[in-house]
Amino acid sequence: MNLNLNRQEFKSILPRFALVAVVLLIVGVMSFLSPVFMTSKNMTNIFRQISINGIIAVGMTFVILLGDIDLSVGAVVGVVSVVCGNLLEQGMNWFAVCLIALAVSIVFGVFNGTLVAYLNFQPFVATLATLTIGRGVALAYSDGRPYIINNPIFKAIGQGYVGKVPIPVIILLAVCVICYVILNYTTFGRYFFAVGGNKNAARLSGVKTKKVEMSAYIISAICACIVGLILSARISSGQPNAGDGYELDAIAAVAIGGTSMNGGVGSLTGTMLGFVMIGLLSNSMNLLNINSFYQQIVKGCLIIIAVYVDMKSKGDKK
Amino acid sequence: MKVRRLIAIMMICCVATLVFAQGGSESAGEDQITIGFSSKDNSDVFVKNITDAAVAKADxxxxxxxxxxxxxxxxxxxxxxxxxxxxxxxVVIVIPQSVEGSAPVVSMCNDAGIPIIVCNGDIADTNYTAFVGCTDQESGEILGTWMMENVAEGSNIAIIEGPMGQSGQVGRYNGFKAVGMLDYFNVLSVQTANWKRDEAMALAEDWLTTYGDDLDAIVCENDDMGMGALSAALAAGRDDVVIGGVDAIDDAVQAVKAGTYGISVLQDAAGQGGGSIEVAVKIAKGEDFPKDTRIPFVGITAENVEAYLEGGVAAITE
Known part of the structure; x- marks a missing residue:
């Protein structure tokens, strides 16, 4: 029994070795092809660029672990961006602005959670509606025009450094660590795997499945909020179109990381490798001056290959 | 075994992509001038014309x-x-995606001691090294004046705008205002179609249904949207609706020639793309360079379309 479990575990982390290998490979090949790739400046860039997609992907992992999906995160980024822009333009304290943004995003999370967990909407449909509503709210709130952000402390969230490390990277690390601990070392975290694996069985054994589902959407929305703050600070403005399409990049990272869209199987480390790989690849292709149209083709192929390897390794188990 | 083989294939694919994509850039000599061109969206026909001209000029x-x-x-x-x-x-050349949001790139380049040229659109931070482009307001003025000369006073018009907050949208709308077009006509509706042909088409279809024969003209802030509106009008059997736009993209010029499209205000894409490269090279070589290059707009209408198709921009600007 024990041995069997180990073997299963080994099988399930096998595709992650493949991911690590590919990440190392990209790094290796790139350090030959581009003289600037391995410079600390470029590494700083890569991780700062990764942090946007990374934080959303971490939140998205919770939702996808349940077999659900959250398409509304990009729109939440937009709403947070205009709310911050407007309030900062009126001279409000940056910390108060962040708290208000957090509250706004939680409203979106609760809205999604209510539709899915309590009103039994399909997650795809519910969050698609929230996406449309959210984008509309952002445009209506701002009348489609961007706000200018001048608050230096707020701008530091996206542009500042602690020592040599950009603040967005520190936030990314913090989010990863906190979520990793929650998911892997708390009972609450294990519920996500239980509910995602078999909702009925989890409910019968006493797990409050609706609350778990609700909290997944709230976590996802909070992550989107953090990204909204970083992004607005980075571009020094509150843009109603901010975050357009970010949900898809995040889902791609989660998928590459081996989390099953059916729920129950997956890991945060996989997601982390996923977004690091996407970030490395897009930085590499930019450094190599590859036409942006082809970059998208490469990214799509990467998803197919990664998921295929993942499926195959799970197929071998049976 | 299968998994291992897959991993191998995956790695080979990645290496192949990166090596293959590296292509000709290896031939770059030590002293060769390198210019970084940050385009806002190459899936936009007009922007693509600028970048194509830049690539040709760089060659x-x-x-x-x-x-x-x-x-x-x-x-x-x-x-x-x-x-x-x-x-x-x-040297860095940038076509700003957003007047406000793209502004940080100027200070980033200044901090790094790299000259930055802003091409085509305005940017909020004016500490750039040089500007090559047009004054967007001028195109709005030319378009607005033509409309006032060719459509009866007090007619019902609708306006299709670019993405709110972008330099083209802001400038062109101000141009309409400056020549008094907004007061000269009865403006039924002003909506954005984000420079997109399909969005403009849907918008125009809705207007043609809502206002029917009352709609006399549709003023579009670019030709892609103008072409969308034109398709909608022709499909509805309304060849009497006067439609005009900005950019002089190929099909718009053809439509002017065919008599279905009123005016296309030529924004000289090649002049901007090529011009920005010329300025960049001058800067890199330490030569004198013009700090502010303004490439004039010119309206293409039934009167000069033949000359333009035969002799290009030079034939109608002199």
Whole structure:
């Protein structure tokens, strides 16, 4: 029994070795092809660029672990961006602005959670509606025009450094660590795997499945909020179109990381490798001056290959 | 076993992509001038015309051009410029995605000591090294004046705008205002179609249904949207609706020639793309350069369309 479990575990982390290998490979090949790739400046860039997609992907992992999906995160980024822009333009304290943004995003999370967990909407449909509503709210709130952000402390969230490390990277690390601990070392975290694996069985054994589902959407929305703050600070403005399409990049990272869209199987480390790989690849292709149209083709192929390897390794188990 | 083989294939694919994509750039000599060009969205026909002209000019002058495409996302644009800075290019050229949101790239380049040329659109931070482009307001004025000369006073018109807050949208709308077009006509509706042909088509279809024969003219802030509106009008059997736009893209010019499209205000894409490269090379060589190059707009109408098709821009500007 024990041995069997180990073997299963080994099988399930096998595709992650493949991911690590590919990440190392990209790094290796790139350090030959581009003289600037391995410079600390470029590494700083890569991780700062990764942090946007990374934080959303971490939140998205919770939702996808349940077999659900959250398409509304990009729109939440937009709403947070205009709310911050407007309030900062009126001279409000940056910390108060962040708290208000957090509250706004939680409203979106609760809205999604209510539709899915309590009103039994399909997650795809519910969050698609929230996406449309959210984008509309952002445009209506701002009348489609961007706000200018001048608050230096707020701008530091996206542009500042602690020592040599950009603040967005520190936030990314913090989010990863906190979520990793929650998911892997708390009972609450294990519920996500239980509910995602078999909702009925989890409910019968006493797990409050609706609350778990609700909290997944709230976590996802909070992550989107953090990204909204970083992004607005980075571009020094509150843009109603901010975050357009970010949900898809995040889902791609989660998928590459081996989390099953059916729920129950997956890991945060996989997601982390996923977004690091996407970030490395897009930085590499930019450094190599590859036409942006082809970059998208490469990214799509990467998803197919990664998921295929993942499926195959799970197929071998049976 | 299968998994291992797959991993191997995956790795080979990645190496192949990177090596293959590296292509001709290896031939770059030590002293060659390198220019980083950050485009806002190469899927936009007009922007593509600018970047194509820039690539052609760079080839002609024998300089190395790195092209990055932000695909309509401000955050990507900032990342692209960060990458250029790491690569230590000699000059950065940027077509701003957003007047406000793209502004940080100017200070980033200044901090890195890299000259920055702003091409085509305005940017909020005016501490750039040089500007090559047009004054967007001028195109709005030409379009507005033509409409006032060719459509009866007090007619019912609708306006299709670009993405709110972008330099083209703001400038052209101000141009309409400056020549008094908004007061001269009865403006039924003003909506954005984000420079997109399909969105404009849907918008025009709705207007044609709502206002029917009362709608006399549709003023579009670019030709892609103008073409969308034209398709909708023709499909509804309304060849009497006067439609005009900006950019002089190929099919718009053909439509002017065919008599279905009133006016296309030529924004000289090649002049801007090629011009920005010329200025960049001058800067890199330490020669004198013009700080502010304004390429004039000119309206293409039934009167001069033949001359334009035969002799190009030069035939109608003199």
């Amino acid at each position: 002609e002058l024998g300089v190395k051009l790195l092209m990055a495409d932000a695909r309509g996302d401000v955050n990507t644009q900032i990342s692209d410029v960060e990458n250029f800075i790491v690569q230590d290019v000699d």
